Amino acid sequence: MPDILEGPEDSWLQRYTSNRIGKEEEDQIIMALKDQGLVLDHEDTLRWRDFPDKPSVLRKQKKPMKTSTADESAVTDIVGRSKTEREIFQPLGTVINAITSVPLLNLFPSCEYDEGPCCECDKYEEPPYEYDAESHHTNSEVSDGPQRRIHGFLRLIKSTSPPTPQSSRAATSDIAVNFEFRWGDTSGDIRMNRLKVLHSALHNLHSDCQRKHTYSMTIEDNHVALWYFSRSHSAKSYEFDLLDVRAVVSALSALIFSTVEDLGYDTNIRRIIEWDQETRQDQIRYVYRLDDRFFKTVKCRNEYDGLYIAGRATRVWEVVEVASFNNTALLPNTQRMILRDVWLEQGSDTEREIQDKIFQRCDELGRKFPPENDRRLHDVDDATRTLLHQRLKDGSYKELFLTIKADYRGATSKPRAEGFTPAPNIFFECVYSNQEAKRHGSDAVSTSSTAAVPSRLKVEVPREYKPKQRNFVVYEEVCSALHELDDIYDVVQALLDAVLALQILFLISWIHRDVSSGNILFFRGRGKLSDLEYAKEFDLSAGRRSSDPKTATPIFTAVELQFNAAIYKDADFSEDMQDNETGESPPSLTVRHNFQHDLESIFWILAWLVFTHIPGQNCANVTAELFHNKRPGFLLIRLNVLTHHYVCAEWLQTLRPDLPPVLAKGLLTMRNILYQRYLNRGRSIGDMSTYSPIYDKFRNVLSVIAASVPRGRVRLVRPAPSKVGGKFGHLLHTDNLRKEMEEPEDNMLAPHKAVSLKRVRGVSDADEADD
Structure with missing residues (x-):
């Protein structure tokens, strides 16, 4: 389970978006929505044209059902039918795309709304929950990985990636924000939406190496919440009212007019597609930039399990050095090397910096080796002392460690937003907590039931939620x-x-x-x-x-x-x-x-x-x-x-x-x-x-x-070949999410450290290798 923080929506928008939309821009957007008839003035209050009431109320308004007769003419069923969630929330997409068309000074939209193709006839269901027939597919982009199904999404207007081979579905790499809707706000609706955005976040961050973080928006009846998921922490805003025009415009505009980088895309990584002679098919590869050097992935050796969001999220690739992002031809005499992509605590020493300190100390010790009576050599035989002295003196001790050829400090995650505190039971809350009490610092206790929360999900050790920084390291040896x-x-x-x-x-x-x-x-x-x-x-x-x-x-x-x-x-x-x-x-x-x-x-x-x-x-x-x-x-x-x-x-x-x-x-x-x-x-x-x-x-x-x-x-x-080198480059290792939360010992395999265990579950596991 991720570490979720919760706090005010204004702090969420200020910290987790580009935060380029002020009061003046909001007024311009609202005026444009009025001109298009999407927003109405009603007794000095702004109202949505297509949301005159809460979704739960709108659902009860019957819609005539057309049926076919023998002469194929359409007639109206007298009883009618309730509106579907797709029909209730469809106007939101119209509002979003209207916002993208508003001309603002020096501001340009980076994404637009897409609800995807209609899937009402698709019977596909995917664990850990039954997706309703109105949700939509996104392409997995991972070898044999599942397709994701979401109600809607903000898609990048200018793609950062080439299209997924032989797929007409929405590519995960272009989806900046996921949307999940429910017309009701029962405990089941709330938990369903929260688990779905969690699963989508796991999928987005795992399946696309370009991602630094990802976003979601949930709506249960008229309760709207914003979600941010990163390697250091995840944050959910307090709920605000869907019928509050200004609050909704502010939230949507902040996301729409965020830069692509602020939406979570790492500019030091580019996704490309190349024909693979061995597999005889197109394959997604990534090009990593380390200052003025570029390394193209050839094969994924090991990677973290998709169950984790916060943490080191380590990926290990076999790579070759290339000329640039735009010229991926191999450099002369290049050899395969290993690239390690890992998130470390911001400000901490990188592996190369630590190795340099260690080697400096070793060299000093080699020049001035301690005498036999030194406490570090107590009860050490002569042969071992000679071996240690010789290794340190001639520098051959370095053979016991990896040879680092290049490293780079990359992107950083965002710091924790002001006023955000841990919400350890957020995926088990049964009703909405008292948002007003939380806003005013009250000690009011949520009325939700937490009796069923497993003890292992409770927060027992306080965390500082320090930002993390991405680090790329290239090693000479392929081990x-x-x-x-x-x-x-x-x-x-x-x-x-x-x-x-x-x-x-x-x-x-x-x-x-x-x-x-x-x-x-x-x-x-x-x-x-x-x-x-x-x-x-x-x-x-x-x-x-x-x-x-x-x-x-x-x-x-x-x-x-x-x-x-x-x-x-x-x-x-x-x-x-x-x-x-x-x-x-x-x-x-x-x-x-x-x-x-x-x-x-x-x-x-x-x-x-x-x-x-x-x-x-x-x-x-x-x-x-x-x-x-x-x-x-x-x-x-x-x-x-x-x-x-x-x-x-x-x-x-x-x-x-x-x-x-x-x-x-x-x-x-x-x-x-x-x-x-x-x-x-x-x-x-x-x-x-x-x-x-x-x-x-x-x-x-x-x-x-x-x-x-x-x-x-x-x-x-002999470990079975890891399923990481297939059609799309690497594999998503997530099973049934509910089972993973309840029985993590069978699913949280060590990321880059125990990939071989993935061949057989239930034998042993080296889980939770990463912070």
Whole structure:
């Protein structure tokens, strides 16, 4: 579910549109609508000609029904019929297009209304709700993706994209604002419209890479609301009256006369269509501009799940460098590279900036390597010290990380509008809340029922809703993630290098904070540690945990971080941790991300791959308990595995009996190392000597596995080809939205990190990888 804020409509218009329509322009538009007879003066009050009353009242006005006789002449049914929603709200399109024709000084409309073709005979229904027969198709623009059905929309007058191949339907890329109408305002009407605009927003942002944000407008009877959806937050205006001519004109005009960029289109990305020789069909591609360099997408490698709106929304593409937007011919000697498109918190360091800081510190350490008695080298053998010194001295440590060839800070999302506050139950409200009370700051409580709201949808941690900024990064190496590998030997080799990379970070006092199967990559027989956006220097004086924390991949996250409670306790800790799972965490239990937490992620990654990616095993119960983070008791089960030798051993007995015993023994040994170190360290989390031995111990375990399990001995399930390279370039991963909201553990697969899991649902999931 997205984070929805709610506030006054005037603040919404000021913040989330170009805000170029003032009182003078409004008066000009209203005068033009009067001249066309669309607006009437009635007792010093402006009235709509075609909305003399609320839609619920207009619906009851019978419309004569024409029937055919034997001689094919039309006669009128005496009973007649009620007006349809299409007929009731059709005049709104006339008003909108009349507004677009009003000449305003230095202002030009960017979009116009389109209600699409009539679909009254179309029986197509799409989950999660039954779309009425009057809604209209828009083209999905994603491989095998569903068509969207909406009541109407504002379409760009000048398209930013070429037409969708072989389609006469409205292209998603040209739809700037979705409209959803209901003649009634019952709880069902309200919830239906809100879910539909949410689904449309998910679709628009996911299916078109040009989008920074998207808009919707809902009308239930005479209640109008404006919606803004972005990567940092989403915002809904308070409802205003459809019969309030000036309010409606103000809202519509603000959208119509917004610039194309302010309507959510990123000028650094252009959508093109090219003939693909391999698939023998037209394919949508994107050209990314990074300053004066241009990169054309060839293949989508990984992307986020379409269930999320706010977050990093990471897409990973194979790209080639081209001359420009208008000349997409390949540059001479260009090679395929990887482009990562991700939304980061505005003002935060990019991955390249963080990598530069890390490399600078590593180079300094290489010139002045610490002596043997340094606490960072406590209990580290001579061979490892020599290896670390040599890597840092000759710069070969850089081979453990990706090579960044270009990066670019792009578009930013809009800041939160003034007066907007969280509305966590907005998709479950049954009646309209007291808008006047909210406008005047009253403490009045909504009369809506929230008893059925799942606890996981409640806001438990305050957020700052900081704007996000788009970041493009181009890497030289085209790698594979761990979960894409088909041999356990390659996985272990990659993990060996990842542990070495983490140890080098430890030597310069940095922690990664997001170690996952998608951030450890395999390239030409070696491992690389990637995704450094959340890497930070370990500093106990930096203060408490952020109030707007990043969300890592839960199934790879250290247990202490998930509980926000230390495993070491002066007394019994189990009761404290059990209470903490309910969200009640005393301040004294706050845990800081430390070096061992990154290493614990290595343990969970290997366990996940061994339990879930080796075929022919009877491990369904284990994977359901250990790797479905929304399952009841998930944290307590993982705590028991980490803190009790016999529990871990019992789980490992479910592995295939013919597997090399070193796999189970190695995992059990890693568990023992982690648990004993947590206990031995106690509360001395700043003592570097308590971490230094773990890296050698982990590498020794992995080296024994690599020596005992040669390539080809234990094969992994080869992921099915990701359905991202088809006709339109990438796939929409949204199923039934209602099911996704109620059972997110089966649908929120890790975006760019666990795309291979999309081949089989219900086996395991690495969900919620992105903030």
